[in-house]
Amino acid sequence: MSFKSRLVLFTALWFCLAMVLIALTYHWQRETIEQRATQQLHKNLATHMRDDNPLMIGTDYNPKALKSIFHTLMLIGPDFEIYFLDSQGVITTHAAPDNTLIKPQVDLEPINRFLANETFPILGDDPRAPDKQKVFSVAAIKELGSTVGYLYVVIGSSRYSAIEKAQVDTPYIALAGLILISILGFAIGAYWLVKQSLLSPIEQVTRKLQQQSEQDFRLQPGFTNQVPELVPIARSYQLMAKHIQQQFLQLEYQASQRRDSLVQLSHDLKTPLSSVLGYLETWQIQNPKPDPLIDVAYRNCQKLSAQLHTLLLTAKQSPQMPSYHFAPVALNPLLGECAETMQSQFTRKKVTLKMELDEDLLTIGDKGLLERLILNLLENALRHSPKNSIIECRANIDNQGKLIEFSFLNVVDETAPQGSLGIGTKIVQSILMMHHSYLNTQRLNIDHQDKSSLCYRQSFSLPTT
Incomplete structure (x- = not known):
């Protein structure tokens, strides 16, 4: 993916995640604030209901009359559901229709927290919705100094909840639209900034370098006048x-x-x-x-x-620039020709050339340069190898079948100054650079002829066709 595509994708994913988090946070804060305000506003509702109706004081009351009072109060305040509880939280009187399923008991722990004046909101059980909790107001019913029951008022009736769900939540829609606009605006602004600050200058630098490479790298004096990031x-x-x-x-x-x-x-x-x-x-x-x-x-x-x-x-005559022709090259006959060319020198020094090659090795390159590459490596290995030694040359295709791995291993003559590999390696590095590869040289200690000898392994790779 291009940088532009990655930037747009990352920005979209980041702001979508931010939109979800902001929406959840907004909903949680809005609900918490609404519950705290509602409960604080109706904190003394149950107390007033208890004190204004003598039937709600003590244990001597008529359940039918009390249910009638509850029904009247709920008609006046349709957002409230009123229940009369005993000292264990069991519902004894309510104004719900007879066929309504109601939770038989209410948890007293939130009620005790409410009566202890803890921080709002405090959520209690909703008898009509056992799996939900709502804010409430409660007042203790006492007789002879002991609590005999509770007047329990649920704020936010089931009818109110049904009406609220049926309404379209305009703030959420506006928030989603605002976040979407923010996504698009930020993405466009960020891309424009990056394009003006980096992408366009990089394209200009690349174009100038391509032009100057055709003119022997004669850069203009003002080439360094770039944006700060590219200076x-x-x-x-x-x-x-x-x-x-x-x-x-x-x-x-x-x-x-x-x-x-x-x-x-x-x-x-x-x-x-x-x-x-x-x-x-x-x-x-x-x-x-x-x-x-x-x-x-x-x-x-x-x-x-x-x-x-x-x-x-x-x-x-004036020297002409060399030209190279890159085409498929069969490496097996090329390596054989190089070995035949060097055979007389190997025989004169009594050095054995051992070659292990896979079949049908093909690569893309200039045949003349590759021949010079192999000859230079063989000459370096022969020059720095002692008499009666072995030079190993391997060429194998890797497991993925995409690269041909070359390896030249030779023992270094102890009389050679510090095991120098010669100036030919510089030529080899230049040839390999033109073929998008590099020479890797390793110093090894290998048991050779019953003794440890210093060896050099020179390796590189070429692509297969």
Whole structure:
């Protein structure tokens, strides 16, 4: 996913989660505040009902008359449900219809907390909804100094709850809409800010680098004038471009010096060589009888003269940039050709080359560069290996079948200075960089010929086709 897509997705998920949390928090706070205010407002409701009706005082009362009073009070205040409880919380009188299912007993623990003036809201049992709790008002019914019952008033009747659920909660809809607008606004603003501050400058830097890479990395002086976040990167690229320009100048100077030296050397050799050819031709004219030694010397001088002429022409010409052709390369025959090329040198030093290759190894690359890569690694391994040793070369396809893993293992000659691997590894690193790989060198101690020897393992990988 692109950065833009990830930013939009993350913002949407984050604000959806925030919307849920805000909605839950809003609902909890609204409900808590409403319950606290309602209970505080009707705190003395049950006490007033008890004191204003003598039938609710003491245990000598008529249940039918009390039920009639409850029914009248509930008609006046439809938001209340009134119950008469005994000292154990059992409901003895209520004004609900006869076919209504009512919880037979009310928990006294919230009632005691209410009478102890604890912090509101305090939720108690709702006899008509056993699985729910609501705010209430309660007053103790006492006789001879002891509590014989309670007048229990539930605030928020079942009828009120049904009407409330049927209504559309406008604040929730407005809150959801506001949060949705916030999501879109924040996402658009954040993307615009990131695009202006990072994405667009990065695209401009990338375009400039692509243009300058086609012009030998000649960066403009104002390249470092970027947004603050990209200034360190721009400065690093500028330092890299300066280093590349220094290398270009150094290579150009070296090439110029080499051409001048070759031209001077060609002129210095041309005069004595022409003199030798003249003397040999004069000898052949004055002595018609062929002389094998003179003939061989004359032929070699002619060949040397032709090569010197070619060298002079090459030195006068401007060097051309090398071009590389990347195509599928069969590695098995290429490795075989490299082994045959190096076979005489291996035989002369009495070193054995052991190759373990998988079948049908194919990769994408420049065949000439890959051949030079293998030859350099073999030459380095041979140069720093002792006599009568073994150099192991392996090329195997990994378990995923996507990479060809190469490994060159050789024992290091103790007389070699610090086991140096030679300058050829720099060429190898450059070739591997062009093939999107790198050279990994490891120092190992391996038992070799009944003794521990210092070895080097050089490995790299190439993609399969």
